[in-house]
Every structure is written in structure tokens, then in C-alpha cells.
Amino acid sequence: MNKAVPVADLLGVDAQHLQLKLVYGKQQLKNRYINNYRIQKPGLALAGFADHIHGGRVQVLGNTELSYLWTLKPEERFESISHLCKRGVCCFIVTKNLHIPKELLEAVKSHNVPLLKTHLPSSDAIQGIMLYLEEQLAPETHQHGVFMDIFGIGVLITGRSGIGKSECAIELIKRGHRLVADDAVHFRKIQEYLEGQSSGILRYHMEVRGLGILNIKDMFGVTAIRQRKKLELVVEFTDWNPDASYDRLGLDNLTVEILKLEVPKIILPISAGRNMAVIVEVAARNHLLKIMGYDSAKEFSDRLLHSINPNAERTHPYRDIDDIIRRKRVE
CATH class of the missing domain: 3.40.1390.20 (HprK N-terminal domain-like)
Incomplete structure (x- = not known):
């Protein structure tokens, strides 16, 4: 309606x-x-x-x-x-x-x-x-997760309850990044982008299991929070599955649809010893490079294809790189 x-x-x-x-x-x-x-x-x-x-x-x-x-x-x-x-x-x-x-x-x-x-x-x-x-009049919806401003990139961290989203967000805040919203993130479609903010009483607050509700503004200062931010990247935390296949080259280009808009998505498996805050930070840096026109994964696959076949066009479809690597190993 x-x-x-x-x-x-x-x-x-x-x-x-x-x-x-x-x-x-x-x-x-x-x-x-x-x-x-x-x-x-x-x-x-x-x-x-x-x-x-x-x-x-x-x-x-x-x-x-x-x-x-x-x-x-x-x-x-x-x-x-x-x-x-x-x-x-x-x-x-x-x-x-x-x-x-x-x-x-x-x-x-x-x-x-x-x-x-x-x-x-x-x-x-x-x-x-x-x-x-x-x-x-903007269409709106709510998404479960933690919404952060990382290097100016609006990153929504999602995943099952208790997987470690809030702990990752706390570490990111300690590293100088800013919290937009925790738990229930309110998104509105403004023209052709999504803008997220906190929902009412939850503003500036975050829940951390074992500690309870924390006021991030009072604890870390006003530089640790911001009112609203454009959504540019979704990072989904998932439990590590040794039998699952995860993106090794960064060429999958997954997206998630929110209010009929496609948002880039990354799936990050959680395992012991992985510093998820650092990985999410690197994901934001890499996305920022893509926005600026440089895709390291595509550049690498381009060079690899060229080394395999110097006469091949540089614009060879990147999605074929896995098949080429498998055939090369068989040879």
C-alpha cells in the first residue's frame, strides 16, 4: 500500500x-x-x-x-x-x-x-x-543487524542471534568507526538508495551479552555515533562449515534485495581465531576501492587469464576463472 x-x-x-x-x-x-x-x-x-x-x-x-x-x-x-x-x-x-x-x-x-x-x-x-x-513518503523496512559507518561506507552486519555481531561492532568502534544502529535498523528508500538509522529508543545503544545495554555515545563520545547513513554493503556472518564452498577469489558479486534495491553482499564464515572486526574493515576498504573503479579480484583474474593465454582478450568473463584453474591443474 x-x-x-x-x-x-x-x-x-x-x-x-x-x-x-x-x-x-x-x-x-x-x-x-x-x-x-x-x-x-x-x-x-x-x-x-x-x-x-x-x-x-x-x-x-x-x-x-x-x-x-x-x-x-x-x-x-x-x-x-x-x-x-x-x-x-x-x-x-x-x-x-x-x-x-x-x-x-x-x-x-x-x-x-x-x-x-x-x-x-x-x-x-x-x-x-x-x-x-x-x-x-519514502518506503521503509526494518532489518536485523548492526549498522556501521566504516571509512565512510555504510555496512550492515547481519547473522544469527549470538553469532558475534555486537562484539565485532564494539571492536570496530574502538578502532575509530561509528555506530549508526544496533539490533533493529530502520531503512528508508530515498530515490535510488537506502538510508538507515536507529529506531527510536534504541538510538546510541547496543546490547552485548553479559554486559547488557550500553550507551555508545556516553561511553565512547559523540564521534563514535552518527544519526543516519547510506547503506552500501551487507556483511553476513555465518557459522563455519568445513563442507561448504566459500568465495576464494572475490568474484561472486552476491547481492541482497531490500525495498527492491540490490545491495552488494559478502558472506564471512566465523571460526575460532578470526578477527572479524579487521576482516569487516578490510571488506569496507575493498568496497571503497570498487566504488573508485578498482577491483583487485578482477584485476588479478585478468592477469592470470593473460598469463595462461597471452592472446586472450583482457575482457574474458571473470566467472570462468574457476573452471580454467581446475582444467590447468588437471593438465
Whole structure:
């Protein structure tokens, strides 16, 4: 189900920066909903072509729209706005504190459509409203794990309960990295990336078995935490299985789907003596290199393929490297 924001939220504390004031529609504020963060300026619709008006979008009336309305006769102004209101418009916002024609006010009253205004110019108002609504309407989900900021890379550490995620996170914090969230990580889809943060009361806290709940901000200082971070890598801890096959070259390119977005994933087996904090740190460093365009595993396989067959193209499919190594061993 698509999310929707009541028009009343535009007058809430979180939207104070928009500096909106209610002109009409107090009783309708909670009954009208915004379901799209995109804004519409209904210039063409005021002239009669309203086929593409979306009722769930905020309709912004700036200098251009009101200047056009003032060129119309009073009855035409009323009819023009009424024509828009009949499309199920959620609300109108007048920018720059422009003078509101009485016919506009009469039309919104006739159709019970909220009317707001701001002293901000249209460009600033549109940008601010879109950013606010984009955050409020973002699809969201919760993931179990520890979310860390490691070298500027957002890393989600997952795995079964008790496998050692929190202990690894504590060691990473000691090494200078930052905690974003522990246990239940709240993710929102912002455009084409995922942003994670802690869930309410758990913010800044971490559970470590045997020690209980720790306040990381109080214990390690404000430099050990951050409010939110973009998710770029998932590291899954799994119990060591001697019969399982693990990636030895780094060419598997696994991903996990969260809110219909594919996120790179690494599976790290846990065994006695492995310093998982160091390994996760190296995984973050390696991912950072990939973002910068350098993939050490692909570069190595490329050189290996070239040494086996100097005439082979450097762009040989990397997924065939395991088969080539096996055949080479047989020879």
C-alpha cells in the first residue's frame, strides 16, 4: 500500500522550515492526503486543460499562476479554480505571500480544499516541500543487524542471534568507526538508495551479552555515533562449515534485495581465531576501492587469464576463472 501524508503535517513541527500558514481548511487538513512528493504548478490546468492534474500532489500557485488568474473576469477566476478542485486536489499553496483573489478563496471553500500560503518564493518552496515529502513518503523496512559507518561506507552486519555481531561492532568502534544502529535498523528508500538509522529508543545503544545495554555515545563520545547513513554493503556472518564452498577469489558479486534495491553482499564464515572486526574493515576498504573503479579480484583474474593465454582478450568473463584453474591443474 502506498504511503500518504495528511496535509496537516505541512503545518507540523517537522515542516516549520517551510513557513506555511493556513488560510482556509482547518477541518479538512486531516482528511486530505498527499501521496506523491512531486509538486505541480497548474498553469495549463487553470486555462482549462486539467487532464494531467494529480489529486495527491501539492498544487503550488506562484506569480505566474496568480498573474494569469488576475487577467480573468471574477466569474472566470472562480470557474478556473473550481475546475481544479473537482479533480480531487489535496491542497493549494500560494507562494511569496501573494495577494489571494477572493474568487480563489470562495472556490476552495465551496469544494472544501485546504489553502495555505508562504512568504518563500516558488523555487524555494517547491524544493523544500519536495525534500520534506520525499522523506515522509519514502518506503521503509526494518532489518536485523548492526549498522556501521566504516571509512565512510555504510555496512550492515547481519547473522544469527549470538553469532558475534555486537562484539565485532564494539571492536570496530574502538578502532575509530561509528555506530549508526544496533539490533533493529530502520531503512528508508530515498530515490535510488537506502538510508538507515536507529529506531527510536534504541538510538546510541547496543546490547552485548553479559554486559547488557550500553550507551555508545556516553561511553565512547559523540564521534563514535552518527544519526543516519547510506547503506552500501551487507556483511553476513555465518557459522563455519568445513563442507561448504566459500568465495576464494572475490568474484561472486552476491547481492541482497531490500525495498527492491540490490545491495552488494559478502558472506564471512566465523571460526575460532578470526578477527572479524579487521576482516569487516578490510571488506569496507575493498568496497571503497570498487566504488573508485578498482577491483583487485578482477584485476588479478585478468592477469592470470593473460598469463595462461597471452592472446586472450583482457575482457574474458571473470566467472570462468574457476573452471580454467581446475582444467590447468588437471593438465
